[in-house]
Amino acid sequence: MSIPSVREMIARLVAEPSVSSVHPDFDQGNRAVIGHLADWLADLGFRVEIQGIARHPDKANLIATLGPDSEDGLILSGHTDTVPCDPELWSNDPFTLTERDGRLYGLGSADMKSYLPLVIEAVRTLDPKRLTHPLVVLATADEESSMDGAQALVDTGRRLGRYAVIGEPTSLKPIRMHKGIVMDRVTLTGRAGHSSNPALGVSALEGMNHVMSAILEWRDAIQKQHRNAGFEVPFPTLNLGHIHGGDNPNRICGHCELHYDMRLLPGMDNEQQRADLLAHLQRRLGDSELRLVMDALFAGVPPFETRADSPIVQACEELSGHPAGAVAFATEGPFFSQLDIQTVVCGPGDIDQAHQPDEYLRLDQLQPCIDMTQGLIKRFCLS
Template identity: 35%
Template sequence: MSNAVREILTALLAFDTTSRESNLALISWIEDFLARRGIASQRIMDDSGRKANLYARLGPAGAGGVMLSGHTDVVPVDGQNWSVPPFALTEQHERYYGRGSADMKGFLACVLASLDGFLAQPLRMPLHLAFSYDEEVGCLGVRSMVDYLRASAEKPLMCIIGEPTEMRPVYGHKGKIGLRCQVQGHACHSAYAPSGVNAIEYAAKLINRLGEAAQQLKQRQDTRFDPPFSTLQTGVIKGGSALNIVPQDCQFDFEIRYLPDDDVQGVIAEVEQFARQELLPQMQAVALASAIRFLPISQYPGLLTDPRSQFAQWLAQWSGSDEFSTVAFGTEGGLFDEAGIATLICGPGSMDQGHKPDEFIAVEQIERCMAMLANLCQWMQ
C-alpha cells in the first residue's frame, strides 16, 4: 500500500498549487483518479473560474457518515533555500520531500490510496471526500463547500481534517480575524509639517492602542492552548514616500488569534471607536478629507470539540492515540462545526516541517495514517 501512496504523492507534489496559482490541474487529476473507480465528484468553482473545491462520496445514499477533508493549496517557496526540487518527490532517509508533503498532500495521498479498500467493502454509511482551495490564505475556498454541505440532505455527521498532527487527535484551535487599516492624511512639505496630517503618526497611535488591547487579552487564559490567551499583533505596515514629505497614506495589517469562546469583536469595536471619536476629529480639523478605514482580510472561527465525545473516542481507536491536544494553527474545522458537522483534526506529518524549505513527511507517518484509514474502513462496514 505504501507504493500506491508514493505514486499518488509523486503526482500531487508535481502540481504547483501555491495559493496564488490555479489548482485546476490537480483537481482534474483527482477527478480522473476517482472516475476510474466509479466515484462521481463535483467541482465547486470560485468566481474567477481558476480554482475549485472537489466533493465526492461513496457508500450508501443518505445523510450521516464520515468526511475526510484536506486542502490542495500550498505556501510559496519564494526566497527559500531548497536542497531538493520543491515540486517533485524526493525520497531520502525514510522521508518524502517536497512542498506540501506534510501540509497536506501527504494526507490527500493516503485518502486516495485507501479508496480501493473502502470500495471493496459494503459500507453501512457514506464516506465523504472534501478537497478545498485557498486554505493557506484564510480558509477562503472551503466556505462555498460548507454552504453546499449545509444545504444538502446528505450532510456528513463527522469530519476528520488531515492537517499534520503527527497522527495525534486534535480537538481545538484558535480562531483568527485579519484586518487592514488604511489611514489617509494630508501631504505637504515637511518644513510645514503642522499644515499636513501625518498618516504614519496616526497609524502609530492606532498600533499603540492595539498593543494595549493585546495586553488586556492576556488577562483571560485557557491553559488548553499555547499561548493560553488570545493574541493580537501587527504584521505589515506601509507608508510614506520621502523623508521631506509629510506622508499622506499609511496602511497596516493586524490579526487576532483568539480562544474559541473569546468575544474579540468588542476589542475591534473599541479600536474602531478610538479611531472614529478621538483620532479622526484631530485629523479632519487640519484636512477634512482625512479618513481611517478598517477592511477585512480573512476570518475563520475557532474549533473546540469535546474530547470526551463518542466521535473523539472513536478517533482515538482509529488513530491508535488518545493523546488529545490543541494546535496553534487554524483549519476549516470551525466552519464545518458551525454547519453542524462534528470535527476533529488528525493527520500525518508535523507542522514543524510545514512551510519550510525541504519540507518532508516521514514514511512512518504515512503508514500510521493508512492504518487509521483502514481502521475507519473496518468500523464503517
C-alpha cells in the same frame, strides 16, 4: 483502470504543480490533482462530483461519496494546493517525489498531498456494500491562500457528513482547537502642512501614536478577559507589524497606515472584536479632525473548536493514543463547523516541515495513517 500503489499516487500528485497564492504571478489551478483523485475514487466505486469555484475557473473541489446517500457519515478531507517554492533551495526537484533516509521528499509531501492517497489505500479493499453510513472523501482548493474552496462548500449549505477529519500534518495527533486570524489595516488621514507652524496641518503620525497606545490598551484588556490553557500562548495576541506615514521631516504628516495581526481564541468572534476595537479607537480620537478607517487585509479565518466530548474527538484520541490538543496554525476546520460538522484535524507529517525547502514525510507515518483511517471508517461508516 487499476489504482497505482500508494507511493505512486503520492508521486503523481506531487508531480502536478498546484500552487495557490494571493499573488497572481504564482497562483495555479488544481484541476490536474482533482482529476487523478477523481479517477482513482471512481474506480473504487465512489460517486464523484466536481464543484467549480466561482472566481477561479481553473480550480475545483472534489466530493466523492461511497455508501448510502445521506448526510450522517464521515468526511475525510484534504486540500489539493501547496504554497509556492524556491526550487534552487531544494536538494532535489520539488515536483519529483524522492525517497532518502526513510523519508519522501517533495512539495506537498507533508502538506498535504499524501493524506488522500493514504485514505484511498485504506479503502482499497473495503466492500462498499458494507457501509451503513456514507464515507465522503473531500479534496478542496485554495486552502493556502483564500480558503475559497472551503467557503464554496459553506455557500452550498450542504453538510456532507456529521463528522470530519482534516488530514493536515499533525504527526497523527488529534487537534480540536486553533485560534482565529484577523489581519487589518488602520489608516489615519489628517492634513499636510509646513512644519514651522503646527496650526497649518493635522499630523496623522502624532494621531497614530495615540491610536497605537489605544490598541495596546485594548489588547491588555482582551488578554485579561480571555484565557485558554489548551494553547501554548494561552491568550489572544495582537502584533503591530507594519507602519508607514509621512514623507519629509519638514512636512506635517497627512497620512499614516498601520497593519496588525490578531490571533483570537475559540469563543471570540472575529467581527465582533474588530468592531469593538474600532469603537475604542474612535472614542479615543474623540472630535479630532483625523479620519480613521479600518479595513481587512484578508478575509480572515475564524477560531476553531470542537467539543472535547465529541465522538470524533474521542475516536481520534483512542486510535492515535494521544489527547486532542491545539495548534498555532489555521485550517478549514471553522468552515466545516459552520456546516455543523464535528471536525478534528489529524494527519501524517510534521507541520515544521511544511512550507519549507526539502519538505518531507517520514515513511513510518504511512502505515499508522492507513490503520487509523480504517479504524475511523469502521466506527463511523460500518455500524
